[in-house]
Amino acid sequence: MASKNILFVDDEKMVLDGMRRALRPMRKLLSMHFATSGRDALGLMEEKPVDIVITDMRMPGMDGATLLGEVKTLYPETIRIVLTGQADDDATYRAIRVAHQFLTKPCPPDILKMVIKRACMLHELMAHPLLKKAVSSLDHLPSLPSIYVEIQEKINDPEASVEEIGAIIEKDLGMSTKILQLVNSAFFGHYKNIESPSRAVSLLGLNVIKSLLLTLKVFSQCDNPKLSSSFLENLWNHSFETAVFAKNIAEDVTDDKDISDHAFTSGLLHDVGKLVLAYNLPDKYKKAMKVAVMEKKELRKAEFRVFKASHAEIGGYLLGLWGLPGDVVEALSFHHRPHQYPSNNFSIPSMVACADMISHELNPDECTGTLPHLEQAELKRSDPTGRMEKWRVMCRETKERGIE
Amino acid sequence: MNKVIQVNKKHLSAQTKTNQSSTALQFEKTLIEHAKKELSNILDSIPLFIALIDKNHNIVRLNMPMANALGMHPRELVGQKCFEFCHKTREIPDSCPHKRAMEEGISVTVALFEKNLGGHVEVTATPFFDPDGTLIGSIHVVRDINKRKKAEEEKEEIISQLLQAQKLEEVGRLAAGIAHEINTPSQYVASNLEFLKESFDEISPLVNSCAKLIQATSHGDSTESIFSEAEKALEDTDWEYLREELPLAISQAQEGIDRVTKIVRAMKEFSHPGPKEKTYQDINRIIETTVTISKNEWKYVSDVYLDLQEDIPPVYCIADEIGQVILNMVVNAAQAISEKLGENPEGAKGSISISTEKEKEYAKIIVKDTGTGIPEDILNRIFDSFFTTKEAGRGTGQGLSIAKDIVEENHDGSISVTSVACEGTSFTIRLPFNDSAQRD
Numbered sequence A: 001m002a003s004k005n006i007l008f009v010d011d012e013k014m015v016l017d018g019m020r021r022a023l024r025p026m027r028k029l030l031s032m033h034f035a036t037s038g039r040d041a042l043g044l045m046e047e048k049p050v051d052i053v054i055t056d057m058r059m060p061g062m063d064g065a066t067l068l069g070e071v072k073t074l075y076p077e078t079i080r081i082v083l084t085g086q087a088d089d090d091a092t093y094r095a096i097r098v099a100h101q102f103l104t105k106p107c108p109p110d111i112l113k114m115v116i117k118r119a120c121m122l123h124e125l126m127a128h129p130l131l132k133k134a135v136s137s138l139d140h141l142p143s144l145p146s147i148y149v150e151i152q153e154k155i156n157d158p159e160a161s162v163e164e165i166g167a168i169i170e171k172d173l174g175m176s177t178k179i180l181q182l183v184n185s186a187f188f189g190h191y192k193n194i195e196s197p198s199r200a201v202s203l204l205g206l207n208v209i210k211s212l213l214l215t216l217k218v219f220s221q222c223d224n225p226k227l228s229s230s231f232l233e234n235l236w237n238h239s240f241e242t243a244v245f246a247k248n249i250a251e252d253v254t255d256d257k258d259i260s261d262h263a264f265t266s267g268l269l270h271d272v273g274k275l276v277l278a279y280n281l282p283d284k285y286k287k288a289m290k291v292a293v294m295e296k297k298e299l300r301k302a303e304f305r306v307f308k309a310s311h312a313e314i315g316g317y318l319l320g321l322w323g324l325p326g327d328v329v330e331a332l333s334f335h336h337r338p339h340q341y342p343s344n345n346f347s348i349p350s351m352v353a354c355a356d357m358i359s360h361e362l363n364p365d366e367c368t369g370t371l372p373h374l375e376q377a378e379l380k381r382s383d384p385t386g387r388m389e390k391w392r393v394m395c396r397e398t399k400e401r402g403i404e
Numbered sequence B: 001m002n003k004v005i006q007v008n009k010k011h012l013s014a015q016t017k018t019n020q021s022s023t024a025l026q027f028e029k030t031l032i033e034h035a036k037k038e039l040s041n042i043l044d045s046i047p048l049f050i051a052l053i054d055k056n057h058n059i060v061r062l063n064m065p066m067a068n069a070l071g072m073h074p075r076e077l078v079g080q081k082c083f084e085f086c087h088k089t090r091e092i093p094d095s096c097p098h099k100r101a102m103e104e105g106i107s108v109t110v111a112l113f114e115k116n117l118g119g120h121v122e123v124t125a126t127p128f129f130d131p132d133g134t135l136i137g138s139i140h141v142v143r144d145i146n147k148r149k150k151a152e153e154e155k156e157e158i159i160s161q162l163l164q165a166q167k168l169e170e171v172g173r174l175a176a177g178i179a180h181e182i183n184t185p186s187q188y189v190a191s192n193l194e195f196l197k198e199s200f201d202e203i204s205p206l207v208n209s210c211a212k213l214i215q216a217t218s219h220g221d222s223t224e225s226i227f228s229e230a231e232k233a234l235e236d237t238d239w240e241y242l243r244e245e246l247p248l249a250i251s252q253a254q255e256g257i258d259r260v261t262k263i264v265r266a267m268k269e270f271s272h273p274g275p276k277e278k279t280y281q282d283i284n285r286i287i288e289t290t291v292t293i294s295k296n297e298w299k300y301v302s303d304v305y306l307d308l309q310e311d312i313p314p315v316y317c318i319a320d321e322i323g324q325v326i327l328n329m330v331v332n333a334a335q336a337i338s339e340k341l342g343e344n345p346e347g348a349k350g351s352i353s354i355s356t357e358k359e360k361e362y363a364k365i366i367v368k369d370t371g372t373g374i375p376e377d378i379l380n381r382i383f384d385s386f387f388t389t390k391e392a393g394r395g396t397g398q399g400l401s402i403a404k405d406i407v408e409e410n411h412d413g414s415i416s417v418t419s420v421a422c423e424g425t426s427f428t429i430r431l432p433f434n435d436s437a438q439r440d
């Protein structure tokens, strides 16, 4: 990997000095730059492209959120990370909208190194010339749905109630019907009779509802007469199933609700790249599907041949532009090669990969090309205690219950 | 007693002249008896303690409520020294209003706490003259003021609670800032420690092979292979860089720990600064502590300059309260500067200067800022309770009114302001070094 330009911004010079020293072991991977204010940072970026920005939040003059907002519009491919000493302040909420990652001081050096390594990988993927070429051939990248933005803004208002968020969803009648249909399906356990979006939010959590909404909206944005309805339907069913399975798996390995929520969101969106490709270039995508079937290949390999990029990178790229959480962006980009994802443990990309594989195994007819293949290394990482078998059983049961 | 009867006689003298017979005399006696009875009934039914005291502090007469309060019969008390029974002392107490009433011939009122009279009382001694105009004693009227006292105490309690609440609110607001002030140095302490760890790993092969080399040389063994090992270790170690960075890493880590220690200590001092009563305090230290804990409130918009007179005498004050006053001033100054700077993408900064100086028997504290200034038409309202020009969440309008209360009511000092719109504001606080009693 070429060395990455990383820019640290903090009004305390000592923080920068410490950073420079602590990250010295990564000097082959990183070319480090430093700025003590938002203005200096933007000035520096004008002169030389920066791949990753890590900024403090509160600084004299321009604060971190404002800086990252600027970076987002001026250099959308730059990975944006916040490292703040103050996690409970409204500026922080603003930052969540413009940052891929949110870290708090003091951040242990090994975590910082891990996050930077991931950011480098992600940037490598997103900035790959072939991917960029593929993306530039797409005329219509779906935009971040306005209802999602509206909800996001509501969440930032600490006074906002679940009812108010429910009311935003209710305004969109089609959405609210679909959401209620989904949450009442047995996939989510045995709630049934959830009559209102606000009830759904309080039972399943805002993150789950938000990502359902986002994905449904993107699917409806990409409804194109050139795409067969069975393609869309299969893709939706597979996405939803993968989301539920990934959540199940996450809940089996961790109690961290953020992780299981992100696993759900990642599962739901994991193949959004397929949708984007097929919507923009339907004929070429049909060709890729044909190649996969004829040559008995994995679909993503056929995509590579046709587009010089696969749906995984395209999806990650899109979510990166939207500013979705770094975890989700990474999970998308790496869901077909989780073994390459820098992590010490069984991480979200692996959860999605396993969920994806199980979903395909359970619906062999709907899989175009051969089943996705999981690296031996990854299976080992996830399966030291026969978990994979357990998950297969668990997911099959969920599916059967869901169809009931 | 006799004098009082004389008075009654006078009153009845018109009748006395017309009825000279013995029955008339008898009648007169009855009348007098009636009048006496009427008078004591009236006195006894007044729900106040009333006593007539002669010049020598002897009780001449007293009403029933008072005798009851003292737990004796009026007969037992007449002729006794009032202070022995009312105050249970052998000496005339300093607070005695009777003495002054006798000396100055005027009515004197004092508030006392006297258990024997039922707690908080207000005693009025009014000089009493005989018909010839000779001063013969005083009438004491004792009012029960327990209720009033209680109300006053409650009010004080409420004020002190308000103070405490405002302080807690302020501390709550500060808490996030203080966390930030601790987390930031913690970050670079952690980074520098990581660097020290890595550097140790980098240096130890070099030191190991040097040790081997020395050993081999001193034993006269062949050193060739060890030498090239050492040479390689030296090459792998970026000693140039480490030699420069290691001392810096160590000193910055130390600096970080110092910063954390300082803020933690200041926080402790600010939140329990000791006695709730006045003691002699170092005013400069109170200012430094307050400036330290509020750093996160001002550092993004301003620098703070301290010009504190080193040998200023200690100030007799409640440290807690004075800290609160200074904090309110600093927060106001920082907010005024922030408002003046506006958007400020350049990161420009204003200044807050705080000085102390001895001025006669006062410590003079000046807090000066380069903020928005205060428009003339509101200058006389800023000390009013709940007067604020700030949006909810940023200001409650209590800071200055509490500051004024603390300085003027509780510390006998003064607070004043001068301001030039758009240029800045300067608050001057004067606190007496000593207790008012000692100054008199």
Ligand SMILES: Nc1ncnc2c1ncn2[C@@H]1O[C@H](COP(=O)(O)OP(=O)(O)O)[C@@H](O)[C@H]1O
Pocket (backbone or CB within 6 Å): B328, B332, B333, B336, B369, B371, B372, B373, B374, B382, B383, B387, B388, B389, B390, B394, B395, B396, B397, B398, B399, B400, B401, B425
């Ligand atoms: N240093 C200052 N500079 C400008 N205006 C000030 C300053 N200090 C106080 N004021 C004005 O006085 C008002 C009252 O101050 P204060 O009693 O502390 O309440 P608050 O700060 O909650 O508004 C403020 O709203 C502001 O208009």
Ligand SMILES: [Fe+2]
Pocket (backbone or CB within 6 Å): A270, A271, A311, A312, A335, A336, A356
């Ligand atoms: Fe996929």
Ligand SMILES: [Fe+2]
Pocket (backbone or CB within 6 Å): A238, A242, A270, A271, A356
């Ligand atoms: Fe998939």
Ligand SMILES: [Mg+2]
Pocket (backbone or CB within 6 Å): B328, B331, B332, B395, B397, B399, B400
């Ligand atoms: Mg104030």
